[in-house]
Amino acid sequence: MVKKIISGGQIGADQAALDVAIKLGIPHGGWIQKGRKTQSGTLPDKYKLKEMPTASYIKRIEQNVIDSDGTLIISYGILTGGSDHSRKMVLKHKRQLLHIDLSQIAALQAAKLINSWISLYHIKILNITGPRTSEDPKIYKAVMDILESAYYLSQVEDRILTLDSFYQTPPKDRSSSPPIHTKTVDDAVELLITEMPLKDRATMANFTKDELAPLNMTLGIYIRNHLFQKGANSELLASCSHVSENEHLSESDAAFVIIEKLWEKLRVTHRLRIVK
Template sequence: MASGILRRNFIPVIEKLVSGGQTGADIAALDVALRHKFPHGGWCPKGRKSEAGPIPDRYRLQETPSASYLQRTEWNARHTDGTVIFTLAAKLTGGSLRTAEFARKHGKPLIHLSRSGGPYNSAEQLQGFVDEHGIRVLNVAGSRDSKEPELYSWVIQILEDAFFWSENHPGALGGPGEG
């Protein structure tokens, strides 16, 4: 794959998007799945807890026995084939850092994408990660709205460009970056 050019004919091997339902990156992934009628799910804390209040029932999430965010984070990392962590900042902190630790603990591949890589470069990196590791069930994690309020829209852009380009651009001759 040429650098900086998305494969517009990329057919994702992923079969499901998973997240924990927190505001920000998590909800962005679930909203993309709903928009495209794509399978989704994941674990969320008991009581469907998020910083914005209870997670709406339209998201097909299962509650963990505990209200702990950490249990949800670990279970999503453990029960998927790999994890993508989205942040605007270049360095992982807080729950995003814990997600990476849980993925490593359970021997799962992970990729951290920060906005400093640019939108199309990040989508291309995500496509390569999914291909390289044969990801079928992808855990999507990252910062919450209170920490990085602009992350939600960026995550939507990356997931749409990486996995749903042809649906969003019917009849397009080339992907982003192509002349």
């Protein structure tokens, strides 16, 4: 599993990689030439890149290769310029290399290939590069979509939620916190989304409806204990009855109503996108 994403910070593929890391909460970094110069101006401070002592982009490319376990290059067509120099530096320093040529492979297959490559070679620090926006105006969005898809695939493939650690054994300090009082199914869903780790949200979003039932033994217990408060929250139970059009719901059945509504919401916001 990737622990850090690094790049050179140039507009295009490099910044797409950094933006994905920021969005998904993955640590990021890398080296940029002296002055933090990019083709569009000074690199914004939100990108936590270190400055090289030289203005040479060639040196910056090499240092990012050296500091990584592997380099991923994404392009449309053959490599040229800085992207091709990255390839040469990877070979020089004997690091792992994967070149995704989007003119030769479908984006979803590329995402699967990236995921498999990272797993096979145990890539922890991943250097990502490719063309600048001036060389390929569509590269930024393509890289964003593929990297996000690769990330969500990595969460879905093993089908393992962190529910046992997060929901079955809540943190000790949570037991002394004030009771959570949610009055409606929608309120309960929004609360769960804020509490669930991203991995859980992404994985649950890609479940089929038939795969939801076992969650009532983990997430369902959490809902009954912390949202229904062991029978004390009659308003939430009434909301579940209204939503399900069943006036005789048990707390277990009501918890599953919330789980289904949570799943429906996550299917919209976190489901794996089929990129093209």
